[in-house]
Amino acid sequence: MSPLYARHKRTTLAVATAVAAGALLSTGLTTSASAQTPAESGARHLAAAPTALSAAARTSLIQQAQADAAGTARSIGLGAKEKLVVKDVVKDADGTLHTRYERTYAGLPVLGGDLIVHTAKSGRTEGVTKANKAAVKVASLKPQITAAKAEKQAVSAAKTLGSAKSTADGARKVIWAGSGKPVLAYETVVGGLQDDGTPNQLHVITDAATGKKLFEYQGIENATGTGKTLYSGTVSLSTNLSGSTYQLYDTTRGGHKTYNLAHGTSGTGSLFTDADNVWGTGAASSSSTDQTAAADAAYGAQETWDFYKNTFGRSGIKNNGVGAYSRVHYGNSYVNAFWDDSCFCMTYGDGSSNTHPLTSLDVAGHEMSHGVTSNTAGLNYSGESGGLNEATSDIFGTGVEFYANNASDVGDYLIGEKININGDGTPLRYMDKPSKDGGSADYWSSSVGSKDVHYSSGVANHFFYLLSEGSGAKTINGVSYNSPTYNGAAVTGIGRAKALQIWYKALTTYMTSTTNYKAARTATLNAASALYGSTSTEYKTVAAAWTAVNVN
The missing domain is CATH 1.10.390.10 (Neutral Protease Domain 2)
Incomplete structure (x- = not known):
């Protein structure tokens, strides 16, 4: 989270x-800030800098890496029960490939088993970076405790965060390699809401032999019309004209849309629309239909997209050209903002008295960068x-x-x-x-x-x-x-x-x-x-x- x-x-x-x-x-x-701002992309000519890949080129590299995964697993010394699943491929300007893999063992996900294989343009493996260097091998795949016990423990942990859920969303067998010697474990997820209204997506890892809790983490990760924003002044926004109505829908940046939750805490809400393509007033309002927070959110999304694109050649959070979406007016006087991988969306509360939305530029960049981290190093x-x-x-x-x-x-x-x-x-x-x-x-x-x-x-x-x-x-x-x-x-x-x-x-x-x-x-x-x-x-x-x- x-x-x-x-x-x-x-x-x-x-x-x-x-x-x-x-x-x-x-x-x-x-x-001087201006002396460095455009130069953010100055390292693009460096041989080891990442190069921009088209969606088709990236897909092709991923497919090729997956086709070669069995051979790669053998070449880097993995066991017969281990398989590699490609998560992403980064290509440097000099042709070096950095292929990020998730791992399975006897068909079970290996949490903490992710690794990166670095391959020269010639095809020679230059090195491997592993999350855990220990060999993945467990004596038995038969749990000594029931899934129900693991779920009960996870629900109890979630209650300490204010969750009212009395049941888990399910438990699955995994290999836990996040620290120390890999062991058979259960991963249990508990949903619902935390006590302040933040969505709950608590993952609890339980040793399947002893019942000991090994780890827990939150899966919720905290953020051309005219936008009259609260924090960034009057800005240009990329919008979409549908019939005679403008939509806060940026078709130039992966299809990013900005939705109004109108103080709700679930679902997508309604897409912001407008008749004159001028969004917001530049002042905060507690109204659930206020467009100012939406203008800030849309601006933050487009600047974050452009920053990653023009600085690193990254096309969107997943580097696949697909935009996330944003939701504003979440909850009632909710003083926070968060990124959620499960909906691939960015959500903003309106702050105290519903008049202090958390939609500033650095908050937007901060929260959506959680999505980048999730889709790279994890x-x-x-x-x-x-x-x-x-x-x-x-x-x-x-x-x-x-x-x-x-x-x-x-x-x-x-x-x-x-x-x-x-x-x-x-x-x-x-x-x-x-x-x-x-x-x-x-x-x-x-x-x-x-x-x-x-x-x-x-x-x-x-x-x-x-x-x-x-x-x-x-x-x-x-x-x-x-x-x-x-x-x-x-x-x-x-x-x-x-x-x-x-x-x-x-x-x-x-x-x-x-x-x-x-x-x-x-x-x-x-x-x-x-x-x-x-x-x-x-x-x-x-x-x-x-x-x-x-x-x-």
Whole structure:
């Protein structure tokens, strides 16, 4: 689950998350945003940068990889009972292929068994990145506990999140390889709603031999007409004319549509339509028919699509040219936003008093980037991998905001600064010094993985800021920053454009579902080496930035 911020701390967050004492002082050092914005695509000429694939080319590569899957499984040393299922293929400009696979064992899904095979243009396998290096082998496929016991445990876990469901949606046998030695297990899913109205899709993994709960995570992952938006000013929106009625339907970006839930919590709702193709008023309204939130949501979707397309050559969240859809006016005074893979949709609440919708640009980029993560590395939404999942959304949400180059919402390294969740005008998160939000970690420690993922994400957010901009005091687009380092050493940034390319390549070709901070360091160094060379300034700065946040 990835709503914008931690579910169990929402009440206190809204009133008590404070900025650390002491204002940051400007040194007069200013970095121009416009100098980096178009350059986000500057790494496209690099041999190891991903190349844009047509839908037909991507499908062909996936089909070919699946046809060769049995041979691939043998060549990388998998057992006779293991099979590979292709999830995605990324092709670099130099012809290198990075094929992402899910795995089965005796016909059962292997959760945490995902892997990436890296193949040179010549066809030679250059390496394999595995979520779990342990051999997948279990003594018996016969459970020692019943599925009903596993379901009962899952329902109990869901109730702690406020779910009123008394039954699970079912349990299936799986091999759990998310950590340690692979074992036979049950995966049980419990639906319904959490106590604050967020949809519940709790996945509980139970050891099929002992009944011990091994893992749990949420499957819900927290976000040309004229749009008069609340947060981004007056913008252009791609719409569709049907007869004499305009629809908030973007046929140029995979068919993205914006729907009105009118304070409901299920279904699609109704597609927004209009007679004059002018959407919203630029002001918040508690009306369930308000178009302003819809205009913000549609704008956020189109900028996120364009950011991924023009920066990385990625065509939509799944890289298949198909757009997600957005729903606004979810629930009643619902103070959150979330991405849901099961509907392939983005959902926004209207905030306190139904007049503070969570539809700002960086929130949209953040939430839809959860979909990108789900369809690439699939970072488990728990522990350190969950923190990396959240940070990835903060990183790309920030990228979207800078990419849009919108005068009403200029690019910054603050998260949620427009939506005022705290009620005092402060941002939800700070990338230069994450601990300023009162809960996030600036540096890695052995206890980081036990934090809520919205706070353990601070380590990666801090890394990304240092990699992009460097340490110390500076002012960027009128915002003052002062980023410290764990070891006291100064870091000189390589620029946001290169930092984004490195993080994206690491996510799409080197990270897996179980990647932790140590493995993220390795993944980003691999990405920097592939893009810029192992002796490059970029590679050395990646290493220095991780050391600066105590990841060695």
